[in-house]
Amino acid sequence: MERSGRRPAAPVTVTVDLVIFTVRQDQLQVLLVERGNEPYRGSAALPGGFVRDGETLDEAALRELLEETALDGRRLHLEQLHAYSDPERDPRGRVITVAYLALGSDLPFPAAGTDAARAYWTPISSALDGGMALAFDHAAILRDGLERARSQLEHTTVAAAFCPEPFTVGDLRRIYEAVWGFKLDPSNFRRKMTRAEGFLEPTGERRFPEVGRPAALYRRGSASLLIPPLLRSSEIPPLSNDQSSMGVRIV
Amino acid sequence: MERSGRRPAAPVTVTVDLVIFTVRQDQLQVLLVERGNEPYRGSAALPGGFVRDGETLDEAALRELLEETALDGRRLHLEQLHAYSDPERDPRGRVITVAYLALGSDLPFPAAGTDAARAYWTPISSALDGGMALAFDHAAILRDGLERARSQLEHTTVAAAFCPEPFTVGDLRRIYEAVWGFKLDPSNFRRKMTRAEGFLEPTGERRFPEVGRPAALYRRGSASLLIPPLLRSSEIPPLSNDQSSMGVRIV
C-alpha cells in the first residue's frame, strides 16, 4: 500500500455473504433468505450482513453463520471465496462484499429466532435455473461458490464435512455425486478413498441400512488434502452454467 | 445481504495490494516498493493503493499495475488472491485490503515516473527470509501469493505467462523450477507438456542458444487448464534423504 496521501480514501461499506451448502436427500442445497428490506425486498438472497467495527471478515462470516444456522462452527468448513465490487452491484451505494463458502453436514433448518425474514434450503438446481432471480449479484456468487466446492472435492477431504459422523463410503460417494452432479462407480470410488492416506479412519462398526448389505463406518481422518486427487475428468458434464465472474479479463 | 437497517454500516477504507511475480535469471522475483509515507515509512511493502470511487477491485488492481510497471496488460495474468481484514493490520484505522496476484514475463524495471518512492525487484527468498521486514501484513500476503502461484502452475497454463514469446520447452521448465524451487527432469517435463492439449503451439522455428543443441520454439496455446495436471508430488520426504520422485530440492 503506497501513496496514502494522494487521493482521499473513498469510504466503502463492506459486507460478507455466505454460500452455505449442505446435502439433503442426495441433493446439494443452499441456504437462501427472503429479503425483508429494500432493495430487493421479498427477493431471495444469500444470507449475510455488514462487517462490524473491530471484526475480521472471518469473524463476521462466522457470526452470520451462527445467526443463520445456529451452528457450532467446529465441524464445518468455512473459507473465503471472492470479493465482489461492481460499483453498481448495490443500489444503495458503494458496497463491496466478501463471499464465503461454508460446507456442513445435515445442517438444521434455520432457527426461528433469527432476524432474517425467512430462511430456507433450496436445491442449487432451482436456485440457479433462472426461475428464481437472486438479489444483487448473488447468482454469480452462488455459481462461483458451486464451482469452488466442486473443485475442492477434487483436491481436499472437505467432502467429509458434509457427512455426519460416523459415515460410510457410500455416504461419501453420494456427497460427491450430489455436488458434482453425476454418478460415480461405487467400486472404483471405494478403492480410491480407502487408499488415500488419512482420509477415512475405520471405526470397526457397521451400519445396517433399510436395504442392502451393511456398510463399514468411518470417521474423518487427519488429512486435509486428498492425495492423489480425484479429478472429475471426462465424465458426463453436469448442469453447466459457466458464467463465472472470477478472474480478470484483460485486453 | 440482509438486515440492512439493524446496525450502522461501519465505514471502511479498502485498498488493493499486488503480489507481482516475474522470473529473471532463473529466479522468482517480486516487486516491492519502499514506502514514502507513514506508517512504515522507509520499509519495504507490496505495491498497491486505495480503491477509487466507481472503480471495481479488478480495475483498481489493473490501474496500480500499470502505474507500477508501465505494463501492457496483454501478456500478464492477474487474479484476486484474498482479502485481509485484521482490524489492527493498519495503524491508521480500519483498512481492508484485497490482494491480487500478477504474473508477467520479463517485466521491465519500474518506470522512473511512478509515484512510488522506489520500486525494485527482489528474489522471493530474500523477501521472505525474515531479514527484510515487510510493512503491514505483507509478508503473509506474499507467502499466500507464492503458494497460490505454485499451485496454479500445477493445474493451469499460466506458467507461459512468465515466458516472453516465443519460448522453448526449456524456458518453460526453468519457470517451473524457479517457482517451485526444485529441479525437474527435462525429459519427462517435455513429454508432459508437449502432450497437454492446447498448451504449446509449435512455431516451426528454432532458437540457437549460446551453448547446446537448438530448441524448438513455441507459442502459448489456447488452453487455460493443464490437463492432466502436473502435480509437485515430490514434496516433503518425511524421513531420509529420499530425493523425491520428480526432482531434487534446491533453495
Add this chain to the structure above:
DNA sequence: CCCAATTCAGGTCTAACTGACCATAAGCCG
C-alpha cells in the same frame, strides 16, 4: 579437425493408477 561440454529430443522399462466391468457378500422382503 576432433573432442568435450551442453542442451535438446526422443525412447525404454516398470510401477502405479484409472476406468470398465464382473463376482460375491450380506442384508431385506415377500
Add this chain to the structure above:
DNA sequence: CGGCTTATGGTCAGTTAGACCTGAATTGGG
C-alpha cells in the same frame, strides 16, 4: 426360498509417471 439392493473386492487393459538411457545438434577449445 428367490429376488432386490447395496457393499466389498477382484480382474484386466489402457494410461501415466518417474527413473534412466541414447543419440542429435550446436558451441568452444585444443
